[in-house]
Amino acid sequence: MYTNYKCFRCNKESILITEEVSATLRDGKYLSCSHCGSKKIKEGKATDSLKECMDHGVWKKEHGKIKQVR
Numbered sequence: 001m002y003t004n005y006k007c008f009r010c011n012k013e014s015i016l017i018t019e020e021v022s023a024t025l026r027d028g029k030y031l032s033c034s035h036c037g038s039k040k041i042k043e044g045k046a047t048d049s050l051k052e053c054m055d056h057g058v059w060k061k062e063h064g065k066i067k068q069v070r
Contacts, residue, residue: 002015002016003016003017003018003044004043004044005041005042006042007040010038014034014041
């Protein structure tokens with residue numbers, strides 16, 4: 001359902017809907033990092049889950065946005 005991608009340049013992660021990713025690639029377009037615009041991104045493993053990724057830090061909601069504190 002969702003696929004996570006990690007950028008080699010800025011080291012940040014993006015989560016995309018798998019159906020939309022496949023439609024974009026099928027149209028002959030490419031994927032890039034939403035933070036820095038780099039085309040060098042790596043697809044995460046299917047065993048990686050969002051909850052496991054968020055467990056390593058402390059998160060806080062500020063002004064309607066979730067922000068990592070540590």
